[in-house]
Amino acid sequence: MDKAALDKISYGLYVTGVKDEKWYGGCIVDAFMQVTLVPPTIVYSSMRKNRTDEILKPGTRFSVSVLPADVSPFIISNFGFQSGRLIDKWANVPHYMVDDLPVLTDACAYFICEVIEAKDLETHTLFHCNVIDAVQNDKPPLIYASYREAMKKEATDLFMAYKKSGKSPLL
Ligand SMILES: Cc1cc2nc3c(=O)[nH]c(=O)nc-3n(C[C@H](O)[C@H](O)[C@H](O)COP(=O)(O)O)c2cc1C
Numbered sequence: 001m002d003k004a005a006l007d008k009i010s011y012g013l014y015v016t017g018v019k020d021e022k023w024y025g026g027c028i029v030d031a032f033m034q035v036t037l038v039p040p041t042i043v044y045s046s047m048r049k050n051r052t053d054e055i056l057k058p059g060t061r062f063s064v065s066v067l068p069a070d071v072s073p074f075i076i077s078n079f080g081f082q083s084g085r086l087i088d089k090w091a092n093v094p095h096y097m098v099d100d101l102p103v104l105t106d107a108c109a110y111f112i113c114e115v116i117e118a119k120d121l122e123t124h125t126l127f128h129c130n131v132i133d134a135v136q137n138d139k140p141p142l143i144y145a146s147y148r149e150a151m152k153k154e155a156t157d158l159f160m161a162y163k164k165s166g167k168s169p170l171l
């Protein structure tokens with residue numbers, strides 16, 4: 001089997017925003033898709049080792065910021081290369097609050113979702129969620145393949161510089 005064929009499936013990239021007693025969290029996600037329009041629902045495949053996964057349960061609400069095509073690669077490394085168990089990732093990026101959930105200022109759309117059901121897939125959890133609210137603007141979305149082809153190195157370089165200096169390039 002040629003697993004590279006799976007890379008030909010088109011995705012966007014998203015930042016989830018979650019909240020627990022400690023602080024806000026969330027991570028980069030590509031495995032996110034709409035499954036029904038009436039009512040609007042999505043599924044999201046979440047790695048069980050992630051802090052984000054521990055926070056999401058049936059009934060939990062979370063935000064999903066859709067990354068725009070011109071997103072800073074640092075957003076991807078900030079949310080995808082480190083765990084929120086150690087730091088508050090949202091403190092590194094411009095954001096605002098919607099229903100007590102963080103949303104990226106730069107997003108080209110956002111959703112507020114509520115988990116209906118969580119299916120245990122051993123390494124992952126498949127969350128089926130209602131879309132409670134959806135907002136968008138004119139910016140086009142980032143395609144995951146564009147990140148892989150053109151942004152991965154810059155995301156890594158910006159993350160290494162941030163680790164060295166302790167300062168976010170976006171603030
Ligand atoms: C490009 C990219 C795509 C990712 N896609 C997913 C995904 O679909 N689902 C997921 O659970 N994690 C995904 N991750 C991994 C999480 O973003 C990463 O493990 C993160 O550090 C978890 O943070 P947390 O422990 O604060 O939840 C992706 C990471 C990157 C860089």
